[in-house]
Structures are given as C-alpha cells and as structure tokens.
Amino acid sequence: MARSAWKRPGSPIGKKGPRKANPSYKRRSRQPWSTADVRMLRQLAKGNTPTGVMSIKLQRPIAAIRSKAHREGISLKPVNRSPYNRRTTRPRAAKQRR
Numbered sequence: 037m038a039r040s041a042w043k044r045p046g047s048p049i050g051k052k053g054p055r056k057a058n059p060s061y062k063r064r065s066r067q068p069w070s071t072a073d074v075r076m077l078r079q080l081a082k083g084n085t086p087t088g089v090m091s092i093k094l095q096r097p098i099a100a101i102r103s104k105a106h107r108e109g110i111s112l113k114p115v116n117r118s119p120y121n122r123r124t125t126r127p128r129a130a131k132q133r134r
Contacts (some may be wrong), residue, residue, distance in 0.1 A: 064096050069104055076107060084114045 073094060080090045102129045105112050 074104070074108060077101065077108070078110055081110050081112055083106060087112060 077090070080093065085093075086100055087098045090101050094101060102112065104110075112127060
C-alpha cells in the first residue's frame with residue numbers, strides 16, 4: 037500500500053511557511069542587516085519592486101523586509117500608480133429621443 041502524501045519524503049504537504057517545496061531564499065532569520073543590504077533595499081523600493089521579488093533578491097522573508105523598511109523610514113508603496121477613483125471619463129453622448 038502506498039504511503040500517505042504527507043508521509044512521503046520531500047512532500048510539501050504538512051510543511052508551513054515559504055520554505056514549502058522549493059525555498060526561494062536561504063533562511064537568514066536573525067542575521068543583522070549590513071549597510072549594503074539596506075542600500076539594496078532602498079534601491080529596490082525606489083524602483084517600485086514588489087516585496088516578493090525583494091525577498092528573493094535580498095534572500096530574506098517578506099515580513100523582515102517590511103519591518104526593516106518601516107524602521108528605516110522607507111516607503112514600499114508604488115509611486116507611479118494612479119489612485120483608484122481617478123479614471124479618465126469620456127463625455128457621454130446625449131441620448132437622442134425619437
């Protein structure tokens with residue numbers, strides 16, 4: 037009889053967190069941030085890079101990137117996105133009654 041999926045070696049079922057199947061980053065929890073890391077974080081935030089891509093490039097979890105950006109005063113909000121309620125509207129053509 038075959039083993040259950042969660043008992044098979046290497047199965048992502050039952051594992052938690054971002055290291056499920058194939059980790060995109062090495063686990064660097066509790067390692068201090070170097071000045072080069074902070075410089076890279078500032079550069080990526082300036083270029084409107086998504087936090088998921090930042091986590092892969094910096095090899096750190098998304099939560100660590102968000103908290104460090106908050107502590108350093110770096111905004112992760114995209115600069116070039118227009119507000120949701122500002123859509124360009126065309127003037128409506130007047131309906132003609134027959």
